[in-house]
Amino acid sequence: MNKQMVGWRNINATHIIVSTVGILCGISGIEHGFFETLQGNTAPDTLLIKAIGPADRFWPGGTETALTVIPSFFVTGILAMLAGLLVIIWSAGFVQKKYGSGVFFLLSLFQFLVGGGFAQIFLVLMVTLAATQINAPWKGWRILLPGFLRRFLGQSWLVLLILFALTLLGSMFAAIFGFIPLVSSLLDLNAGNTTGFLYSLAYFMLALLPLTILAGLAHDVERMDFPG
Numbered sequence: 647m648n649k650q651m652v653g654w655r656n657i658n659a660t661h662i663i664v665s666t667v668g669i670l671c672g673i674s675g676i677e678h679g680f681f682e683t684l685q686g687n688t689a690p691d692t693l694l695i696k697a698i699g700p701a702d703r704f705w706p707g708g709t710e711t712a713l714t715v716i717p718s719f720f721v722t723g724i725l726a727m728l729a730g731l732l733v734i735i736w737s738a739g740f741v742q743k744k745y746g747s748g749v750f751f752l753l754s755l756f757q758f759l760v761g762g763g764f765a766q767i768f769l770v771l772m773v774t775l776a777a778t779q780i781n782a783p784w785k786g787w788r789i790l791l792p793g794f795l796r797r798f799l800g801q802s803w804l805v806l807l808i809l810f811a812l813t814l815l816g817s818m819f820a821a822i823f824g825f826i827p828l829v830s831s832l833l834d835l836n837a838g839n840t841t842g843f844l845y846s847l848a849y850f851m852l853a854l855l856p857l858t859i860l861a862g863l864a865h866d867v868e869r870m871d872f873p874g
Contacts, residue, residue, distance in 0.1 A: 668741060678697040682712070710763070732756075791860075
C-alpha cells in the first residue's frame with residue numbers, strides 16, 4: 647500500500663466532519679448577528695425575531711428567524727457574532743479535546759440564545775453527539791455497520807461532506823439573497839417558490855448530515871481496525 651493511501655486511511659474523518667459543520671454553524675451565527683446590528687439599538691417585540699430587518703431585506707422571504715433573550719437588536723447582533731466566532735475557533739482547534747463536545751454545545755447554545763439563528767440548532771445536536779466519537783468510536787459500530795457496508799460508507803464520507811457543505815452554504819446564501827447561483831436558474835426559482843425550496847433543502851440536510859457522520863464513523867472504525 648502506497649503512502650498516499652495509508653495517509654488517506656489514517657485521516658480522522660469524524661473530526662473533520664465535526665469541525666467543518668461546526669465552522670459553518672459559526673459562520674451562520676456571524677451572518678445573523680451582522681444583520682441584527684443593522685436594526686440598531688431597538689427592542690424586539692418578542693423572543694422570536696427576524697434577524698434581517700425590513701430595510702435590509704433583499705427579497706420578501708429574506709427574514710431569517712432567530713431567538714434572542716437580549717432586549718436589543720444591536721447587542722444581540724454583537725453577541726451573536728462573538729458567539730459565532732467562538733464556535734468557529736472551538737470547532738477548528740479544540741472540539742477533539744477532552745470535554746470538547748460539551749463546550750461546543752454550550753457555545754452553540756449561547757449562540758442560539760443571542761440571535762445566532764434558529765435552524766442550525768438541529769445540526770448542532772447531531773454534531774455534538776458526533777464529537778463524542780472523535781477519539782474513541784463506540785465499539786458497537788462494528789456490529790451495526792457490517793464490513794461491506796462499513797467499507798462502502800467509509801469511502802464516501804468526503805463526498806457526502808462536500809455535498810452537505812455546499813447545500814448549507816447555498817441555503818445560507820439563498821436565505822439572504824433569495825436565489826442560489828445557477829441552481830435558481832436551472833430550477834426556475836423565484837420569490838414565490840424559493841421559500842418552499844429552502845424548506846426542502848433543510849429536510850435534505852437533516853437527512854444528509856446523519857449519513858455523513860455515519861460514513862465518517864465507518865471510515866474511522868476501519869482506520870482503527872487496520873492502522874497504517
